[in-house]
Amino acid sequence: MSKDNNHGHHFIVPVKFYVGTLIALLILTVITVAAAQIDLGAAANNVLAMLIASVKAGLVICFFMGMFWDKGFNRIILFSTLAFFGIFITFCVLDIGFRGDTYKYEKGKYNLKQVVTPLKENKYHD
């Protein structure tokens, strides 16, 4: 039962690499804040904000967390987690966004009546 106690030496990342990633992240933070000031329309702002956040997240995952040099299966865990997160969002939005009673107005064409929410006396504001 031989037990070799030492690792095969892992690949040690040069310091410059980490400093570079740090600077990139700080720059991206500044860009995020700047992008939020200029108004490109609600949808565009959201997409842009999410894009920049994803790039930052990608940097942290690949370099700080070492996914870039890592074994394949850890990546599969990460991608399957994000996939199920995506499924959760899409089906919830599929429900909330398309509510309302369907009605047929022309041959084979369907449409959604607007969801009518009753006038609720607000428990905390009456």
Place this chain on the structure above:
Amino acid sequence: MSTKNNSLVSSGDIWFPEPLSTLAKDIDYLYYVTMWGSVIIFLGMFLISIYFLLKYRRTKSNLVAQKQVIENHKLEIAWTVIPLILVMILFVWGFKDYLRLRIPPEDTLKINVTGAKWFWSFEYPKNNIKTLNQVYVPVNQSIEFKMISKDVLHNLFIPNLRIKRDVIPNSYSGLWFKAEKVGRYQIFCTEYCGDKHSEMLADLIVLSEEDYEEWLNSANESEDIPLEDLGKKLYTAKACNGCHSLDGSNMVGPTWKGLFGKIRNFTDGTSVKSDENYIRESIVYPQKKLVKGYQNVMPSYAGLLSDREIDGIIEYIKTLK
């Protein structure tokens, strides 16, 4: 609990209560297709297994499996693709019927339904009639329910029409049906809503055209009939008879016999002589004064009884010595 409605168990066939609409019959038809299809496949599997169990029993001569058959690609592909096609047919068929269930025709009689903790109240907007736990509909006429809940989730289920829909507090939900047979049918609440969930029942009363017209007139000509008779009619129409008796026996609620003028002592120790104001208050806000020895389960009738109807009930109670 007994009910005057048509029986669900004895009517109809083994699996379903008697269908009231053509749509109900189509849904039953789809169920039977699925069921008999499943029974055939199940019997197939069952007989093959029994055959294997008998033929390949472990005997002295057959101690180890003769041939290690481990795969047969054609067979495996077959029993993947064929079930997929079968279930997809079921899906499309079910989806078509579901659309017919969900989409009401144009000219429907609209009825507003409100589910509250443990009773259903129905409102006919055109002839502003309100009924409690009973809904009268004409036969062969498309009816559309617009349902809302006052507190927790409820669910209106009419087994004979195979329709069911959750009644939620934050938006209206719709149901439509066309009853093609006259009679009294059962309505259940099927979304768990607390202690009396199993008593939140209602009756669907399908009347012929003339009876329905006659009911409509009798329901709203309550303006001119004398107050005592109005009170007597409301005693049954508004389900007071479910909890209050007339002959002095105490049921869920106190009896109405000799109620007027009696001293009522309450759980908080106070007591008052029962007069018009006390009776009016206990109808609209029953939780305010609880008579000793009775639970606080009476639903509030605020908005369900007009002032004239409350006067009618008070007059009627006065006559009960």
Place this chain on the structure above:
Amino acid sequence: MNKEIKIKKHEVAHHFDNSEQEFNSAKLGMWAFLGQEILFFSGLFVAYIIFRMMHPEMFIYASKHLDWKMGALNTVILILSSFTMVMAVRSAQVNKLKQCVNYLIATFSFAGMFMVVKGFEYASKISHGYLPAKFFNAESAHESLHIFFGIYFTMTGLHGLHVLVGMGLIIWLIIKAKKGHFYEDYYTPLEMVGLYWHLVDLIWIFLFPLLYLIG
């Protein structure tokens, strides 16, 4: 304090064949745990998305009440703490144990700063009365403004809790590092807490634009 830290040899657990297998197992287990954490926070992100779809203008109005400068400061602090954590792991890999301890202390102090800034933010919210529904007593143009603050406090509160847990783990690391448990052949706990810490930073990277920088 300048006494050279004596390395304490690590004994591979009995059921592993070699330390390579032990390290990879730990890393795989950690990534499964991080996957679970992401899905744990996913519930909150879905609630945020659904309610932003339901009341879009209320969210824009509500986010004006948040001070984005504090949010940006917190983002920078967390990114720096991620950097110092990575440097701590690296210095253990090259046997610079003194440097590793210093970097850990730096990470801990950044985390402390983050919580202090968060404390100021919460204090200003409480003083204005922008609390979840039951305690919400500020006047507001939108009748469901309290939902935004309900989601805001749940998200940042849960994230703050994870930062506190991270700080506890870093203290544990500092103690073990001082005793020389970590060196070039064995730094697994250091790397695992590092991964956890980067995830906490990752979640804040998404929280910041979603809550503070709306439209």
Place this chain on the structure above:
Amino acid sequence: MGHLENINFFKAAKGFKSWLITVDHKRIGIMYLLFIVAAFTLGGLAAGIMRIELLSPDKVLLTAKQYNQFFTLHGAIMVFLFIIPSIPAALGNFFLPLQIGAKDVAFPKLNLASLYIYVFGALFCVYSMWHGAVDTGWTFYTPYSTTTDTSVISMTLGAFILGFSSILTGMNFIVTVHKMRAPGMTWFRMPLFVWSLYATSILQVLATPVLAITLLLLIVEKTMGIGIFDPAIGGDPVLFQHFFWFYSHPAVYIMILPAMGIMSELFTTFTKKNIFGYKAIAYSSIAIALVSFLVWGHHMFLSGQSDLASTIFSALTFIVAIPSAIKVFNWISTMYKGSIDLKTPFLYGLSFLFLFSVGGFTGIVLGTLSLDVHMHDTYYVVAHFHYVMMGGTVMGFLGGLHYWWPKMFGKMYNEFWAKIACALIFVGFNMVFFTQFILGSKGMPRRYYSYLDQFQPLHQFSTSGTWVMGLGFIIVFIYLINSLFRKEEVSNSPWGGITLEWQTTSPPPVYNFIETPIVDNDPYDFEKVKI
């Protein structure tokens, strides 16, 4: 390695304390088994009392509120305390390392920690049962759960903690399967029980956290009223149902997949024949694990969910039914040209086959949009999920328990009584639940304390079935305990099984194998391996 190698794990350390701080996966498995049997008994008693109450529409034993508390108790105990941990934590902990030739799970201390987290969570549930039991149903639907005064918070905290025990077990198994396999055991030489536990662990790790956040949001909603789920202040109760079922549908696959794994073991050992379509079964386990995340909306067809979402969920529900069908067909074909030995474990295997198929066919009925409108929240649904959970997982659990009993305790149970008990359970089960199919389609709603008189005969017949089934379970309990006091020892492989756990002594030594086995054959290759 000292003398520990050939002493079995019972005798390796003595005394109560040695059990409390053990990190041996076999001892942890047995401790889990004790808790699981206790939870099953408690939940079973609650069901028995409920059925007695349903003998008549009026009060027999319980008031309405007590009845509601009892069905919630039955649901919560059976789901969170019994059926989710039953096979993975008890039998899985014991046999996963053995079947892949490892000495222990990847993180033994974490394994003990998840046992203690399970006990700690169970204490919360027991406390909340005793102090004003919850009456919301195991689904805790808002707004009822946020407005009732019963102890919802302590019950949800209990379930929250139990969720972590499940996550940690799942994590442990994933890493064990990846990193701890014996030399020579490639992915396609692993037994199929290990494949199903691997698929279950994926579900446990990726689905349970969403339950954790749902319960946390429920607690925050109840204490601080943040208004996400409370409609009175702008929330949406249907959103809670989305959160809850996103976890709970994968949870029902956490329950059934391990039982399917046991079926593959039973159908090979008792037919002495290699499994039919090994890759098909292995891939369908993984397929079920992945597709199970797409179908949760079929619990909410009538909840006010949009028709578009309902349609998509209905279509995906049919796709998830296919892998289960493939597995059942594969097991039947495994019997072809085998040498079938009708011992009790195999009888449980056969009853799983038929009861699970009935559950599957009725599941297709409930997945069809138009039929679900009539069948939803009636006794038809109650019968469906009992056929799949009790007919599936409990039969699988009993089959696995009997199959591995000689290996776990080194004692053989009484075969004659075992067959009688199996027959009683099978007959009693069908008496109880087949009548409920008819009750449901006739319109009897679920969770009803009192019902219309016309349903009484069916309810009475169903209740009488529970006594037959209860008798069966009592007999199982008696002869299994009795078998522990028998003298004669059991050989390494009493049933002739050839997977790795049968190649070591029973009960196995502390480190499972005298020397780490080298694997160079398929797991069920009866020609190559002679025992």
